Amino acid sequence: MKKMNLLQAINDALILEMRRNEKVVVFGEDVGHFGGVFRATSHLQEHFGRERCFNTPLTEQGIIGFANGLASQGSYPVAEIQFADYIFPAFDQIVNETAKFRYRSGGQFTCGSLTIRTPYGGGIAGGLYHSQSPEAYFAHTPGMKIVIPRNPYQAKGLLLASIRDDNPVLFMEPKRLYRASVCEVPEEDYTLPLGKADIVTEGSDITLLAWGAQMEVIEKAAQMANDDGVSCDVIDLRSILPWDAECVAQSVRKTGRLLINHEAPMTGGFASEIAATIQDKCFLHLEAPIARVCGLDTPYPLAHEKEYMPDHLKTYEAIKRTLDY
Amino acid sequence: MKKMNLLQAINDALILEMRRNEKVVVFGEDVGHFGGVFRATSHLQEHFGRERCFNTPLTEQGIIGFANGLASQGSYPVAEIQFADYIFPAFDQIVNETAKFRYRSGGQFTCGSLTIRTPYGGGIAGGLYHSQSPEAYFAHTPGMKIVIPRNPYQAKGLLLASIRDDNPVLFMEPKRLYRASVCEVPEEDYTLPLGKADIVTEGSDITLLAWGAQMEVIEKAAQMANDDGVSCDVIDLRSILPWDAECVAQSVRKTGRLLINHEAPMTGGFASEIAATIQDKCFLHLEAPIARVCGLDTPYPLAHEKEYMPDHLKTYEAIKRTLDY
């Protein structure tokens, strides 16, 4: 075990996997010698050479197009998109190509070995274009997996699982936790399962569901509610696609209430899918409407970031509303 | 009044608006002399000259980038994306630029005068890349409007309203109705409201909601249900963003049941947003879970297209299940 922050855990996972599997190739804007603007790829070029860790020209569509071809050839590309806000030029390559590669060829060719890493999310005074949480844009795309860790331990285990998984994975890193989140991380090799939620705290009155950096927010709200005598089941979804509906449904069958929190705007966010599925699976158990505590339906603001964010206070209030329904 | 098919209605609206407003400029791949691969822009170049109706090079990101600049300059671009399946290279220009232009500049600059036209949807043996219904990908984007007509009358009125609306509008045309849907269309100028659903049939037992080409499907299912003595409120959502939640909620408060049908895959489709919102707004009125009858969570298939589609039979069965809940 070793104390690591989230960046170190990711760096550790990359080094481990590049050692274990010589077909792993890491690239993206500034990831080479410099080690990435957040330094997640520090020392990789030094250790593994320029052929296996390199800078690309500044073109996200090119990075993912290149990665798709490389994956289909048999390598294990781990491509970095510098900020999730800049993943959209690659949207076609991801949604029309990566995700459909295997299906359209009847399984002859695949991009299953591809992992796309990208830092996402707000809370860092980044405004419109350094704060977005675009997971829902990709969650409507059969063929993709989407994974989001909440801390360094989760990050290492989930990233190793993502690289090894035989499906393309979009691995989204909560950048406001990069240095802020620190915990004990095993130095050895381990993986955590994709597609499985993680029950962080067990409770009986309401289920609180989130992922990534918002886990801290709902945990804080759960504590406040706890002080009022409300007992919360706190769940980290971890995988957005495919997602662990059964785990959530089981919890909701127990608690009768569900609150989902995410940073992205409410409309069309992934909470809508969860709510739609759970109201179906748990209709007779629900004692109140499923609550969504999300970003507002605006571009991500700057001066009003605090007001925009689905923080612990809004979550706490929504818990109370749901219980008082 | 004149009998028109959907293509003619669109062509008619474009001619009318180009005459009325000399700042309207129409462009896209093959839309010039040839009049577009579906002929929606026939004769425009002839009537209005090459400066106001022209072919572009084959680049969707360029088409929308160009359109954004042109709109911000004060023109009224009506840009065509040849198939909705090919809109993804323009995703960044739409989601990061078009939609955020006004907000980020504090209202100094806008793309409000932009309209993007694109044929969408399946049922034409088009397979993975000539069948997609990507509305939900855009519905998570504050700043955009999304409009989908169900027949020629709606198409003309909604397209004219879209071009004149001071917000960027993604106008999606159900291509399997291009020639199949024919009705009486006023030759004069008229608009239909954006953001308003249209109640097609009133009923009391269940609300059926869809848009575009799927309206025919739910109407057919409503008829089958009607033969069983089930009375359906049939609603055409028309605008996906912002959408008319109040109209749907009112109907559900009356019927106690809601079924939503769309062609796109279920997970993260727009039905999830509707279900999430309505279970919240109508919690105490709902007598059964909100049903979603959608495409499967696969890329759009070819040989199994019939099986994939959310057809009238699947809809009819879901109506029965919902009523028997």
Place this chain on the structure above:
Amino acid sequence: MNDRNHLSNVHVTHSVNVIENGIVDIPMLQILDNEGALIADANAPEIDKEKTQKILYTMEYIRLLDERMVAAQRQGRISFYLACTGEEAATTASAAALSDDDMIMSQYREQAALAYRGYSTEQFMNQMFSNRLDPNKGRQMPIHYGDKKLNFMTISSPLGTQIPQASGYAYGQKLQGTDAVTICYFGEGAASEGDFHAGLNMAAVLKCPVIFFCRNNGYAISTPADEQFAGDGIASRGIGYGVKTIRVDGNDALAVYTATQKAREIALAENCPVLIEAMTYRLAAHSTSDDPTGYRSKEEEAKWRERDPINRFKRWVMDKGWFDEQAHEAMLSESRQAILAAVKTAEKVDVCDIDDLVNDVYDTVPWHLQEQITELKAHIKKYPDAYPKTAKGVK
């Protein structure tokens, strides 16, 4: 850290030099004249009788296949087809200059390259009839071929996407130390996509052994090349990327063969991309959904019909004395029959089982797709008549 100087190769001038169109002349390699005679100061490539005949026969076979399948589409037997008439030399002769290990990533009008590799008439048909023998499992529209064994990447409709993919594929080949390259075909229209820019630039910077083969056939559906770009074709762009570039007469099989051979040699020896622009003409309609009379004249087409690449090459083969009338006739009539028979067989083969609707989305079928397919099967069982293609397979 080494000091860098991005000005090290830049000269200085003291009056405004405007670099304009026409500053570089990029001539087009021609070895056969329009009548198929070897041009006086040109050298024919070294190419043996067998290969020569294979090139010729492949071109003729594809012309035949195109004719038959356009007809089959008119008869409503298949939903869609896309012919390569007029461009047979560009794709056949380039494929002939490759090794079988080289990966082919095509746009959609390169069926001749696939045929040259050995794709059988039956395979063509199974794909086009979307039946259960189609390796794509009936999921894609006709003409979206692909065959892993033949190193021919499954075709995808979105234009240009294969270009950066080819760079990545070739990079992988280099890493793996294979002696193979990737060839990436695309049209001059697709070269307007952002993916073209990304693909060529990345290949140049990252030193990928890839041949970018542009078929400049004058049109992208109805859009003529002069509304597609204002520069000197696609070849002139190679200069901007620092990519070695060859322009070739795409209707001259020998020239295409020579150029591709040279490109492959450079790509492998120098680990770098090479761009080939083949000047040709799309004599066919864009596809069976298209009618070119809406945008170009019969006269224009006629001019190009005179430059038919098959006749031109055939005359050279004849001059060589390598044209075997009998073998030729046999091949043609055999192919004709084979195509006819294959159509009849393929159209009778069932579509895949309904489970293939959800297979291959992921490596294994996840819970939600399992739920969806189970529900779908129950539904089909209830309404077998509504789903005739799959009902009998649902137990």
Place this chain on the structure above:
Amino acid sequence: MNDRNHLSNVHVTHSVNVIENGIVDIPMLQILDNEGALIADANAPEIDKEKTQKILYTMEYIRLLDERMVAAQRQGRISFYLACTGEEAATTASAAALSDDDMIMSQYREQAALAYRGYSTEQFMNQMFSNRLDPNKGRQMPIHYGDKKLNFMTISSPLGTQIPQASGYAYGQKLQGTDAVTICYFGEGAASEGDFHAGLNMAAVLKCPVIFFCRNNGYAISTPADEQFAGDGIASRGIGYGVKTIRVDGNDALAVYTATQKAREIALAENCPVLIEAMTYRLAAHSTSDDPTGYRSKEEEAKWRERDPINRFKRWVMDKGWFDEQAHEAMLSESRQAILAAVKTAEKVDVCDIDDLVNDVYDTVPWHLQEQITELKAHIKKYPDAYPKTAKGVK
């Protein structure tokens, strides 16, 4: 229909000609030598004393502003800043060659162009402090300026997006018959984006009067130009698009002025795009979030510090006898004080009212945003201490 022939300008060759790097020499216009003396066979542009001084003062002002704002960021007064040190001549002198009606669409490192247009110190500060006087209403990170009255398009962070937008904007100017052009600034890194390809090609085909002004400053964050492209800079790409191209010494204000003036003249007269590549160097860190010691040497930076564009131009102004020591000093000390004062004022100004969180998403606030803002206000009222910036404005 006119017959088209996309081969009409293509010559023929009979042996393989490989077009390689270096086939075209694109020299760089220089008018002042490194010491600021007029080069013997060069002609200085016609430029009067007033304008000359304005250019010089703008460059000096921006250098000052950059220094102060980098310091302000270090002190934690603003969250982010991005300096243009070393590139002042490229942006100032190009802006000086424009008319005020010309639209400026910039990347983010062109604050000198904005200052030249007349953006005040107070305006800079209001934007950077995200206060209620910021025309963006505090919605964007520092340095994302924009001013409709000054024809300076609001900056957007995604790289390259403004390039095709500039083509569209210029097309609109042409349609409207204004005598104005659009200038579009971008870095050599951003030129790798697909949007660059789309923007230049479309401008060439659709004949848009736009000046594409590339600042080739050797780096895109840590990525040196030689890992960005393999061709001869960005200028060599102009050939591929059929876009007239001028390369210029970006550290020579007179050369930049001359080149931009010429480009504007061509763009307006011929309704066409012109590409300028200004060769310069980013002496500054990429931004306040960056530390260049991680990727380049002090020695390399030192070499470029010697080619400082401000000193070079200043010496020429002095030689002209147009340098007014007193006015210069006054300007500097005045600016210094103005910046200091403006910082102090701007940081005290409140942020916008909470309603501006939902305004401008659409032309009017739709029902769902109305619901959301109403709920938010109620929440803020309940927890005023948690939202100190807006609580007092919520009634």
